[in-house]
Amino acid sequence: MAVTKAKKQEQVEKLSKDLKNVSNAVVATYTRLTVTQDYELRKALRGAGAKYKVVKNTLAELAAKGTKVEEGLKNLSGVTSIAYTTGDPVAMAKALTKYAKDTPEFTFKVGVVEGRVISIKEIEALASMPSKEELYSKLLFLINAPAQRLVTVMNAVGRDVAVVISQGVEKGKFKGDAPVEAQA
Secondary structure, three states: OOOOHHHHHHHHHHHHHHHOOOOEEEEEEEOOOOHHHHHHHHHHHHHOOOEEEEEOHHHHHHHHOOOOOOHHHOOOOOOEEEEEEOOOHHHHHHHHHHHHHHOOOEEEEEEEEOOEEEOHHHHHHHHOOOOHHHHHHHHHHHHHHHHHHHHHHHHHHHHHHHHHHHHHHHOOOOOOOOOHHHHO
16 A cells, blocks of 8 residues: 555654654664564563654655754665664663564664764663663762761761770779679
8 A cells, every 4th residue: 555645744744753852762673573572672662761663764864854863864774663762772772682682583773872873782882781770879879978988987986985884884993893783
């Protein structure tokens, strides 16, 4: 069934609207992907906060004009699909890389991170990085650690003095020679 020019224009406008705010994308290709496999890929990408579309090459190139992902969508050939996100590119790369390892029919063409085109090896390296949440957690731990150590040291002095005094009282060092139990 032939797609009309108006329908193609509508598809380009819709994709262009989606790509306007996107600065992270991965362009991939596949052969003989089943409906179940496609469903699993879309489910994994939704969990990572990304969207996934199978597109015609010329329509993708037209839709990407003037966006940050324009360079990654130029001169495409063969079957093309685009995974894109405005959020964490690491989570999307992890989901795609895991799926690509499980499904050999699915392979990467190119990626775009923050408007910069990256290679297939860089996509895999991106997938091995910790997510933004993990990095924030580590950073907060590093910021918090010196203050926590300072409080521990300051509390140790008071605790140590209290222990010494308690031991001195138990042994009767502060009141003559009689132990505390004998006086009571």
